[in-house]
Amino acid sequence: MKNTLKTRYEARAKIIKAMAHPSRLLIIEELNRKEHCVGELTEMIGADASTVSKHLSILKNAGLVNDDKRGNLIFYTLRVPCIMQFMSCVEDVISANARQQNAILKCCRG
Amino acid sequence: MKNTLKTRYEARAKIIKAMAHPSRLLIIEELNRKEHCVGELTEMIGADASTVSKHLSILKNAGLVNDDKRGNLIFYTLRVPCIMQFMSCVEDVISANARQQNAILKCCRG
DNA sequence: TTGCAATATGGCTAAATTGCCAAATAGTAA
């Protein structure tokens, strides 16, 4: 792969990889609704606080979220709302897959 | 996390994870332009043919590409063009990150 | 049939990711 292209795809992959986790997708979706502090997200996800904190740092490092410290709490917001449009495309893939699975089942049962 | 939600985010994450690799992003972009056989993609990427084959099987398994065998060759096509719209959003993130980096540099040099 | 080309699969090691616990840090409040 040409070197400039490689760099470009690596940069993209880094961002997409940051999204590629169930908990981080939940975080993205909830932050799209409104800002949340770490404790709130931790409760929604149901994992250790340190785990959630690491997820948030991955999202922040990719430039997908912003953080805003207010006293003891740190509020996170979604930095790039256009991400949410992508989710409907992903849902399209999921339902296309499901339809295809159904078609295969129907066909093979006769 | 509630169980139905968890399943949904896992399904999404599986698809996004399938995209989250530089070589697979190149494949997606090239297949968006036009169909390609494995050999062509292998040459573009510059990795072992078996490696590229595995990338393709990951994409296929996620429902992102279709394959069509014609004689000795297997042609792959992009199954979900809406994915490409997402790339411009990813590029937005990248340039926003770059701008922010610049701002930080300027500020700290005085 | 044999031989060759294209692609896929198995196996292996190295590297990255995940998630928990424990400990550090930062902020508030007494």
Added chain:
DNA sequence: TTACTATTTGGCAATTTAGCCATATTGCAA
């Protein structure tokens, strides 16, 4: 100051991923 809460960081073990080589498999052609 001490105590308490929120969040982050370090460390570790388990799992997953990546990429190469070697080996199937498939299809064409002689």
